[in-house]
Amino acid sequence: MGNEWDAIVVGAGPNGLTAAAVLARAGRSVLVVESADTIGGGTRTDEAFGTGIRRDVCAAVHPTGFSSPAFAELGVSERVEWCVPDVSFAHAFSAADGLGVYRDPAALEGELGGDAAAWRRTVGWDVEVAHDVLGMPGLPRRPLSMAGFGPLALAPLDAFTRSAFRDERVRTTFAAVAAHAGRPTRSAASTAPGLLLGLLAAPGWPVAAGGSQSIADALAAIVRENGGAIETGSYITDFDELPAARQYFFDVSPRALTAIMGDRLPSRYRRRLDGFTYGGGVCKVDFLLREPIPWTGRGAAALGATATFHIARDRAQIRATEDAVAAGRLPERPWVLGGEPTRVDRSRAPAGTHLAWAYCHVPAGCEADVSDLIVAEIERCAPGFSDLIAERTVMTAAAHARYNPNCVGGDINCGAASLRQLLARPVPSLRPHETPVPGVYLCSSAAAPGGGVHGMSGYRAAKTALERADARRR
Ligand SMILES: Cc1cc2nc3c(=O)[nH]c(=O)nc-3n(C[C@H](O)[C@H](O)[C@H](O)COP(=O)(O)OP(=O)(O)OC[C@H]3O[C@@H](n4cnc5c(N)ncnc54)[C@H](O)[C@@H]3O)c2cc1C
Incomplete structure (x- = not known):
């Protein structure tokens, strides 16, 4: 039987669509097959609060997408209107106190006070370092910087914050950024996500105008303009369901890959994928508000000028949350990660309405609705918040897993x-996207x-495949 396609991509998340866009632009015939009725995976935007009100179901803020080498090469950034706030993210400790991480170096220095030089030295890396991190395990373009960045990134978060900064407020602000990844703060390399996301505060943490869906739509347009096709509503459970093709790209979890490929994968590789571990889950709340969140106190200006906020009284709250989740327990008073996209993107909701979202980490597979705990934390730092809620929707960790099979648990x-899994994802290999088949x-x-809306996994998988084909032709 002849091949119907050069390449089939299973899954239309940002990585699957990026792989398809790279392949289509290289002249390959590409079919993308997606299980959901709409494309985008973690970048979907819906109208859960009514027509014309654009809510990001999952990913909302795009530090890695804005600085993604893959999106730059594909011209995604020219098709997406980025709304870049002056304050990349802000931290609320209480109703009296907060701290903003401004893009402007002088404004940032003013916020960080005596820790400004330490922040510059440890977090203020050039954006090229982020490109090198997103290109791992490839050869770094900035080996000297990476030699400085690497050892800091490998440190446990508790030890890093204690030794890097003197002010407990700065320590907590950094700890919250690093804790996006949901790792216990004493674990090795729990600093790494903070350094990557922290250095990306300088270029910016934007939202995409109209919602994150516009990123997926931009990628899909590139696929289609280059002759590719996208089919939705097809959940692939077995390799035999796929049309014949020269190459297959799976934007799926390792668990799904082993189920789909079955015995076609060598048993040694399957065992390795079986050893791949998943993190805890999140419980997310979306709010339709009558007014923006009424931040007060010292951080109010920064919190009112950003699309992303973190809430934790101190590092102990972050540590307790992540320890509880790692132990399979619900945190009693979780630290909270959230955002107000309508602060910077007024196209998403009619005048007089505002959007906010917030989530906290919970154990994998957890069915519990902890939205009251999240609301209580926001209320603690922004008194009167609860009275402004017109509507709210909740997605538990278990609901996330049902919504998208890639969100395992x-x-x-x-x-x-x-x-x-920072060093070898999903298995130790110089070409980690290649399977033995x-x-x-x-x-x-x-x-x-790894995680984030940057398309780099799809980009690198597609580039590896194209390089392999070139090598065979030579
Ligand atoms: C609540 C939440 C908040 C987040 N916030 C942010 C954020 O603010 N910023 C950020 O950068 N990242 C964020 N992320 C992470 C980000 O969304 C993901 O890292 C990113 O979407 C991963 O892209 P992907 O293409 O690998 O997978 P996904 O986006 O998960 O897409 C995978 C796609 O494959 C499809 N699929 C899976 N299995 C099959 C199958 N067997 N057959 C057919 N189709 C299949 C799925 O339906 C899905 O559409 C968030 C994620 C969640 C869930």
Whole structure:
């Protein structure tokens, strides 16, 4: 039987669509097959609060997308209107106190006070370092910087914050950024996500105008303009369901890949994928508000000028949350990660309405609705918040897993950001996207470089395949 397609991509998340866009632009005939009725995976935007009100179901803020080498090469950034706030993210400690991480170096220095130089030295790396991190395990373009960045990134978060900064407020602000990845703060390499996201505060943490869906739509347009096709509503459970093709790219979890490929994968590789670990889940609340969140106190200006906020009284609250989740317990008073997209993107909701979202980490597979705990934390720092809620929707960790099979147990990054899986994702290899089956690639965030809407896993899987084909032709 002849091949119907050069490449089939299973999964239309940002990584699958990026792989498809790279392949289509290289002249390959590409079919993308997606299980959901709409494309985008973690970048979907819906109208849960009514027509014309654009809510991001999952990913909302895009530090890695804005600085993604893959999106730059594909011209995604020219098709997406980025709304870049002056304050990349802000931290609320209480109703009296907060701290903003401004893009402007002088404004940032003013916020950080005596820790400004330490922040510059440890977090203020050039954006090229982020490109090198997103390109791991490839050769770094900035080896000297990476030699400085690497050892800091490998440190446990508790030890790093204690030794790097003197002010407990700065320590807590950094700890919250690093804790996006949901790792216990004493674990090796729990600093790494903070350094990557922290250095990306300088270029910016934007939202996409109209919602994150516009990123997926931009990628899909590139696929279609280059002759590719996208089919939705097809959940693939077995390799035999797929049309014949030269190459296959799976934007799926390692668990799904082993189920789909079955005995076609060598048993040694399957055992390795079986050892791949997933992180905890999140419980997310979306709010339709009558007014923006009424931040007060010292951080109010910064919190009112950003699309992303973190809430934790201190590092102990972050540590207790992540320890509880790692032990399979619900945190009693979780630290909270959230955002107000309508602060910077007024196109999403009619005048007089505002959007906010917030989530906290919970154990994998957890069915519990902890939205009251999240509301209580926001209320603690912004008194009167509860009275402004017109509507709210809740997605538990278990609901996230049902919504998107890549969110195994509600893990938003499709794989824990453990030391092992930072260095070898999904398995130790210089070409981590390649499977032992010729022409079969894993291109989801379960493969290097990991979670986030940057398309780099799809980009690198596609580039590896194109390089292989070139090498065969020579
Ligand atoms: C609640 C939440 C908040 C987040 N916030 C942010 C954020 O603010 N910023 C950020 O950068 N990242 C964020 N993320 C993470 C980000 O969304 C993911 O890292 C990113 O979407 C991963 O892209 P992907 O293409 O690998 O997988 P996904 O986006 O998960 O897409 C995978 C796609 O494959 C499809 N699929 C899976 N299995 C099959 C199958 N067997 N057959 C057919 N189709 C299949 C799925 O339906 C899905 O559409 C968040 C994620 C969640 C869940």
